[in-house]
Amino acid sequence: MQLIALDADLKKLKSFARRQDKITHKRDVLLPKWQPIVNEYLAQVNSGEKPYDNPLFARCIIWLFDIADFGRALELAFKAIELGQPMAPGIRREWPSFISDTVFDWSETQAEYGRSVEPYFSQVFNQVVHHWKLAEPITAKFYKFKGLSLLRGTTGEVKPSSIGDADLLQQADSFLEKAASLYKNAGVKTVRNQIDMRLRALEAYGSQETGQEIP
Known part of the structure; x- marks a missing residue:
């Protein structure tokens, strides 16, 4: 009935x-x-x-x-x-594929407007990278999004040059590197180059007198 x-x-x-x-x-x-x-x-x-x-x-x-x-x-x-x-x-589709696609699409929309994607993105990210055996491009886009999320400002713009925390930049780069290792067309080369430039700039200014403003 x-x-x-x-x-x-x-x-x-x-x-x-x-x-x-x-x-x-x-x-x-x-x-x-x-x-x-x-x-x-x-x-x-x-x-x-x-x-x-x-x-x-x-x-x-x-x-x-x-x-x-x-x-x-x-x-x-x-x-x-x-x-x-x-x-x-x-x-x-099976549950892992459906869940990952649905939450990823939602997360992209939220991020574009500078809105939080937590805790839902991280809940699914954990499943994707540790438990679900999805196709490499899918797993790669989750690593990419995770890395980019560490570089986003309040407006949703990804801008490594505005980040003053070297540890945060290196953490973001590690996620992007993982994405590239999983899928060669992950599309992370440009932002990784920007992270590298920013890290070198922070290192250069860090060697000067304390109090020097970082541009």
Whole structure:
């Protein structure tokens, strides 16, 4: 009965032409309806019952990402991986690929406007570099983003010449170097050259009298 009701809800969702209307419907109607059922399923699993494939679980995770509730979405998505839950029908990607792409795209948009991407980017970054075996270009772009994030100002601009902390510059460069080692077309050469120039400038000024202003 639940699957029949879910199928009806998915058909209703497709009837909306505007993306924003779909997001609103997911947030205000579908998730309040289905999340309590998913929470009940998780409570049963946590109490020792054997997990089973639950399409409601997967669908709620997708909807949570769609409405940008990344905290709850990641919590449930990591749990889905732990329980071996299949991806929602119609989505031709495994959980790690879907999660990494979704969070990376969101992070890029946030960074462009100087907004924080934490803690969600770091949560996924940790999975990408330590646990998930994704294609090298995907892992490389996470290392690249991590390195660039250390160089961003409040407006989102990447500008090594404005950084006065040599340790921070070297840390950023190590991430970018890792990206280049994973994927030769990572596109980090220019910014790494800028970091090198800035480090040499800091070293030169550091050898002068204390108090010399660093341009």
